[in-house]
Amino acid sequence: MSLPLPASFTRRSVDADGVPIHCVVGGSGPPVLLLHGYPQTHAIWHHVAPALAEDHTVVLADLRGYGDSGKPAPSPGDAEYAKRTMARDQVLVMRSLGFERFAVAGHDRGGRVGHRLALDVPEAVSALAVLDIVPTRHAFAHADREFGLGYYHWFFLAAGGGIPERLIGADPEFWITARMRARHHGGTPFDPAAVAEYVRCFDEAAIAASCSDYRAAAGLDLTHDEEDAGRAVLPPVLALWGEHSFVGRTYDVLRVWQDYAGDVRGQALPCDHYLPEEQPEQVTAALRGFFRSNG
Template identity: 80%
Template sequence: MSVPLPPAFAYHSVDAGGVRIHCAVGGDGPPLLLLHGYPQTHLIWHHVAPLLAATHTVVLADLRGYGDSDKPAPGDGDAEYAKRAMAHDQLLVMNDLGFERFGVAGHDRGGRVGHRLALDAPEAVSALAVLDIVPTRHTFEQAGMEFGLGYYHWFFLAAGHGIPEHLIGADPEFWITARMTARHRGGTPFEPAAVREYVRCFSDPAAIAASCSDYRAAAGIDLEHDRADAGRRVTAPLLALWGEHSFVGRSYDVLAVWRDYASDVRGRALPADHYLPEEQPELVAAELREFFTG
């Protein structure tokens, strides 16, 4: 691994009910779980985690299907990549590390996993931060032409018959770098060593299949779970951060949306596009530190 996490961060492989989850742990203080999004790994937090480690025990985990975590073969219905299953993995990881109650911060897909974790295990989640998302149910139920154009990858990745797997597999590096550069505006440039790690991990056909299953689950079983839970609210304090230049920032009243899904909501826009932890790491770290220690 060429992306420098400080030596104090130790790597672990945790058996989460038969799925091995790859994670790094460092720092001291209250536990804080950091979850990444698509098409990345725990290394999206490589600037932020050392800043938080001064006040928290930080756990950076690869979601199932991503990074160096296990990649179960998708089955009918994509239940293997339901956010409920992915959230349960992370609950087991934190319990295995000795943490029964902890904070969670998730970017992109990781924010959706964190949202599900806060609903399914409210006794475990002390506070939740979501970065550059609004809830999946709201997103699909409000989708129009602008969403279809701005977030076309949601529908492309959810397509069947092996189409996205075949096309992405032909040139995964192009797909990853094109997706990332199209959604970056100002701030800190992407770290080349981190990008190489994203490409290395995503070049595995099993990772491509898993990530497509992740998006199919969002349009299927996740939506079923979310609709069944309509009316339930996240009871933990919730911090929403978003990029002022991102599709989310341009398209939604983010705090108003989250107030339909959570009881105690705060947050603000940051001067970035989608990849907040890499574009504005110091601002993200400051916001998270204040929120999780407040």
């Protein structure tokens, strides 16, 4: 099952050093790469992408381990799901499509991949939009009781011994829908077809991969982030967040990002965590204006 997109959108599979990365491409104009978060797929952009495609070439990619992209088995250390590895996938995808330089918008985990991409390959990124996140390094450095309760899944998913894999695998549909219901506040309801797509793609391999993604965030990603401490993101950054989300209620989002990037702007939107689905028109308007001024 898949969500309908305009006929001009085409599905492709790009080999990224042996890992097939699934993407959907449509529109024409300056290229924009859209990256999703957990536990979703490229389908989170189904409202936003057709509008952006009116004046951009839009690439909606499934991160490795998610959607219909390849899901390598995790190994000790979780290097397969380090954000550096996941970011390199997306550079290879865009180069394969003929784009050496492009804008990036990432929600949730996709925002963390975009952040790493902008640090590792700044010459490839014309502009970076990060949706409802603060940098991983900042989040862990300021973790407290509220963080542990609000973002308990960061620690649960990073647990070893196969514990989260076994428990989530017992009822993955409940896990996905419960997480999404708990982080939605007003705005557009979730499209049942989108939710069904997330559930379809969340198979045993995806569960294992996504747990490795979170283990990497608490391990190898932090090592990379510490190595880059004090090095600012060079491309301009747009931060969008939900005023009702944990991020919006907990952090001074712009101030935090100003410690990690030189050119930062942004705003809160009237929603919770899933901005592209809850407030697609406002997300589209903000991204379009940002990308046009930083093409």
